[in-house]
Amino acid sequence: MGYNSLEACINDLEKHGHLIRIKKEVDPYLEMASIHLRVYQNQGPALLFENVKGSDFPAASNLFGTIERSKFMFRDTLDKIKLLVDVKTDPVKALKNPLKYLPASMTALSALPMKGEWLAPIKFGTTQISKLPQIVNWPMDGGPFVTMPQVYTEDIDKPGIMNANLGMYRIQLGGNEYIQNEEIGLHYQLHRGIGVHQTRANALGKPLKVSIFVGGPPSHPLSAVMPLPEGLSEMTFAGALGNRRFRYFYDDEGFCISADADFVITGTVEPHQNKPEGPFGDHLGYYSLKHPFPLMKVRKVYHRKNPIWSFTVVGRPPQEDTSFGALIHEITGAAIPSEIPGLHEVNAVDAAGVHPLLFVIGSERYTPYLKERKPQEILTIANHILGKNQLSLAKYLFICAKEDNPDLNTHDIPKFFQHVLERIDLTRDLHFYTRTTIDTLDYSGTNINSGSKVAIAVAGEIKRELWAEMPPSFSLPRPFQNYKMVMPGIMAVESPTYTSEEETLSQIDLLNDALKIYLLDGLPLMVLVDDAGFTAETINNFVWITFTRSNPSHDIYGINSFTEHKHWGCKGPLIIDARIKPHHAPPLIFDPVIEKRVDQLGVKGGALEGII
Numbered sequence: 001m002g003y004n005s006l007e008a009c010i011n012d013l014e015k016h017g018h019l020i021r022i023k024k025e026v027d028p029y030l031e032m033a034s035i036h037l038r039v040y041q042n043q044g045p046a047l048l049f050e051n052v053k054g055s056d057f058p059a060a061s062n063l064f065g066t067i068e069r070s071k072f073m074f075r076d077t078l079d080k081i082k083l084l085v086d087v088k089t090d091p092v093k094a095l096k097n098p099l100k101y102l103p104a105s106m107t108a109l110s111a112l113p114m115k116g117e118w119l120a121p122i123k124f125g126t127t128q129i130s131k132l133p134q135i136v137n138w139p140m141d142g143g144p145f146v147t148m149p150q151v152y153t154e155d156i157d158k159p160g161i162m163n164a165n166l167g168m169y170r171i172q173l174g175g176n177e178y179i180q181n182e183e184i185g186l187h188y189q190l191h192r193g194i195g196v197h198q199t200r201a202n203a204l205g206k207p208l209k210v211s212i213f214v215g216g217p218p219s220h221p222l223s224a225v226m227p228l229p230e231g232l233s234e235m236t237f238a239g240a241l242g243n244r245r246f247r248y249f250y251d252d253e254g255f256c257i258s259a260d261a262d263f264v265i266t267g268t269v270e271p272h273q274n275k276p277e278g279p280f281g282d283h284l285g286y287y288s289l290k291h292p293f294p295l296m297k298v299r300k301v302y303h304r305k306n307p308i309w310s311f312t313v314v315g316r317p318p319q320e321d322t323s324f325g326a327l328i329h330e331i332t333g334a335a336i337p338s339e340i341p342g343l344h345e346v347n348a349v350d351a352a353g354v355h356p357l358l359f360v361i362g363s364e365r366y367t368p369y370l371k372e373r374k375p376q377e378i379l380t381i382a383n384h385i386l387g388k389n390q391l392s393l394a395k396y397l398f399i400c401a402k403e404d405n406p407d408l409n410t411h412d413i414p415k416f417f418q419h420v421l422e423r424i425d426l427t428r429d430l431h432f433y434t435r436t437t438i439d440t441l442d443y444s445g446t447n448i449n450s451g452s453k454v455a456i457a458v459a460g461e462i463k464r465e466l467w468a469e470m471p472p473s474f475s476l477p478r479p480f481q482n483y484k485m486v487m488p489g490i491m492a493v494e495s496p497t498y499t500s501e502e503e504t505l506s507q508i509d510l511l512n513d514a515l516k517i518y519l520l521d522g523l524p525l526m527v528l529v530d531d532a533g534f535t536a537e538t539i540n541n542f543v544w545i546t547f548t549r550s551n552p553s554h555d556i557y558g559i560n561s562f563t564e565h566k567h568w569g570c571k572g573p574l575i576i577d578a579r580i581k582p583h584h585a586p587p588l589i590f591d592p593v594i595e596k597r598v599d600q601l602g603v604k605g606g607a608l609e610g611i612i
Contacts, residue, residue, distance in 0.1 A: 002077065002110075002219070002242045002244035003073075003242065003244070004217065004244060005215075005260055006060065006216055006217065006308050006310060009073060009217060009218050010048055012073075013045075013046050013063070013069070013072075013073070014048075018045055018046055018069050018072065020046075020047065022035070022049050022050060022051075023050050024601070025053050026052065026053065026601075027053045028052055028053060028054065028055070028133050028144070029136045030136060030138075030139065030594040031594060032049055032059070032061070033136070033137040033138070033313045034594055035047070035601075037315065037319075038598070040065050040313070040320055043065070043066055045062070045069075046060065046061070046062045046063045046069065047061050047062050048060050048308070052133045054133075054134060055131060055132060055134070055309075056131065057131075057132065057133055057303070057308070059308065059310070059311055060308050060309070060310055061310070061311050061312055062312070062320055064218070064312075064320050064323040066323060067323050067326045067330075070324075070326070071327070071330070074218070074241060074327075076243060077240070077241055077242070077243045078331070081241050081331055110239045110240055110243050110244060111236040111237070111245070112236065112239065113162075113236065113246040113247070113248060114245040115161070116247075117249040117250075118249075124257070124264070124302040124303060124304055125302070125303050126300055126301060126303070127303055128181045128301060130180055132173065132263070132301070132309065133311070134174065137281055138280075138315070138588055139590075139591045140281070141279060141280055142277070142290060144174055144175070145170055145172050145173065145280060146170065146171035146173060147170065147311050147312045147313065147314060148221055148311050149168060149169065149170070149213070149214055150166050150167075150168065150213040150214070150216070150220055150223075150224040150258070151168070151188075151210060151211075151213075152164060152211040152256055153165050153194050153197040153198075153209070153211075155197055155200060156204060156208070157200055161233065161235055161246075162233050162235075164235065164256070165194055165197060165234070166213075166220075166224045166238075167188065167194055167225075168225045169187060169189075170187045170280060171184055171186060171187075171212060171265075172184060172187070172280070176277065176290070177275050178275065182298055183296065184265070185277035185295065186269060186293060186294045186295075187278070187293045187294075188293075188294075198294065201269075205271055206271070207269060209254065209255055209266075209267075209268055210268065210269055211255050211257065211264055211265070212264065212266075212267075213261035213264055214261060214262055215262025215263055215308055215309065216260045216262060217238075217242045219238045219239075219242030220238050220246075220258070221310070222241065222324065222328075223238035225324050225328070226331075246260075247259035247260055251302075253299060253300075255299065261304070262304055262307035262309065262310070263301065263302065263303045263309065264302040265298060265300075265301050266298070266299045266300050266301075266302070267297050267298045267299050268296070268299070269297075270297065273294070273295045274292035274293055274294055274295055276290045276292055277290065277293040278290040281314065282314055283315070283316075283317060283321060283441070284356070284442065285315060285544060285588055286441075286548070286584070286586060286587050287585045288440070288441045289443070289585055315588050316544065316587075316588060317350045317353060317354070317544075318350055339388075340384045340388070342362045342363040342377055342378075342380070342381050343362050343363075343381050343385070344363065345359075346358065346359070346410065348391070349413065351413070351539075351540040352543040352544055352546075352547040353442075353544065353547070355390070355438070355439040356394075356395045356396060356439070356442060356548050357394075357395070357396050357547040358391070358396065358397045358398070359398050359399075359410035359413075359416050360378075360381065360382065360398065360400070361401075361408055361410055362378040362381040362399055362400075362401065363377060363378075363403065364377050364401035364402075364459045365377055365403075372461070373401060373404065374428075374459055374460055375401075375429060375457035375458065376459075378400070378401055379455070379457050382399050382455040382457055385399075386453065392437070393438060393439045395438050395442065395452075395454075396453070396456070397454070397455045397456065398416070399455065399457050400416070400419055400420060400458050401458070401459035401460075404459060404460065404461075405419055413540075413543060414487055414539055417487065417489075418466065419458075420456065420458050421466055421488075421524045422463065422464060422465075422466060423459070423460055423461070423462055424456065424524055425458075425460075425463070426524065426558060426570050426572075426574055427569040427570070428569060429456055429457055429458055430455075430456055430568065430569060430574075431454065431456075431457065432454050432552060432553060433454070433455070434452045434553045435553075436452060436453060437449050437450065437451075438450065438451035442548070443583065443584050444548065444550055444551045444555075444584065445551050451552075451553075452553035452554070453552060454552035454556065464522055464524070466489030466523075466524075467488060467489065467523050468485060468487075469485065470485070470523070474518065476514065476515075477514040480493050480507075480511060482532055483532055484532040484535070484536035486535065486539070486542045487539065489524050489525060490525045490526075490542070491526045491527070492527050492529050492535040492536045493526055494530070495530070497530065497579070498577075498580065498581050498582070504577060511559070512559050512560070512572075516560050518572075520573050523573050525573060526574070526575045526576075527542075527546050527575075527576045528576070528577045528578060528579055529545055529579060530579050535578075545578050546578045549578040549579065549581070549584065550576050556574065556577075557570075557574075557575040557576075558571075558574050559572025559575070
């Protein structure tokens, strides 16, 4: 089966106990987000807000809140899609075993988009931006945002749906300097397909036509976030995944309309016309700040009969978009490793905000005639990864050799760190990339999109036993007296509030003078933090603090460090300064007034008895 609408999906989820309706009026300003976050944290059901204050339209969220529910929605097509991706990755498999891959060819029949104006459900109605649910998720957000959009653009040089791009880029509906109902903000990050389309339109001095779809079958938003290979249309994937051809037509102004979408916002982006967009509470757990981004001039806002607005809440992971990542991994499997020789496994660590931390397993086969392995092939693989699409936004890349432990798993964070720290040679294994691009949402760098990277490549036998506790004789100099062990080999050191780079260098000198007298081989990593207790409380806290609050070129130090022929290393513990810096974006914090109000609605610990 395949859903023909968001409404059909919601009815099916409700029938099987995966969704509840919230009948009481709920305020889209922070309340809806607070309810969603509590339910998500308790792995609760999908939500349908039937009475949104200030809007006539109901809104749904948390559809993808668990991987089990996500797989349930695609229960009839998921296995077939995995076969289809497998064939795409290695076509020879289909020739060797045609019967096994026959369902994949049948699934492909539903991939071709279907065009026709008759596909519109009777006639789409129209509304205004201000009448849509004005959902604000976090207190410092610059206005209401669309958080589950499917942004459609076409290549002005090669028009048509087969060369189009469908991506999930956030949309600011109001606030800042936007003229209400006439202008909205369009934010997209580096390495996105829409950027190519806008560049080509700009070169011709022409406006870029944009259609923003909201709602529709769940295969549509999932396709908008799929990392598809170049030349494979998201609309064809949506058809195959949903077992229903992507239906579309063009309105009288030439804008593409998804016939199955609940809402469609059409408009144009003129060359080089920007307005401030943001702040926005984002998936790294901080606000992305106000910056100039493309201005979209609204033409029309369509909606189908009985439409449902679709939204999510992003914040410090894990959140609902975590299930997107898990489902994508379920579908693509070995697709990415097959594109890079010697690559076995990649994990963009969700708990660290995805792009800040990448775990990789590759092969080390360059010199099999030598008994002692050292990083060679895995460095080639690391360079390949850092030049590949969105993987190139990785800031910390840890890569290990599969031959050292065939059972190593990139999704087991403590075990992966243990493997790395037992084998790392701090005089050899750190490789920096300075003054380069990082994730747009990462404010640890020197400016927006600007920062550094480090590849840490580890291969060979175990070199040390990691310390779970420090020797009785060990002590830190003032003011670094409080520390907590995160796990064996990793220490969180509570440090003075960051003031300047000069002060930090002085503090590092102090640590170096005090610690260089010790033999600290069992402690390869120290992290300077504002709160050692919070950092060490969970492994998720550790990776979030460490890798979202540090810029490798500026914040990595070491005891007994040296530079030799432009290679930096250290002979004692590695030090990462993960304190909050003045240029960092503020972390996301709940509004206590709103939280108390939601308590009064009866939403406690994920229970919704008071407002259903």
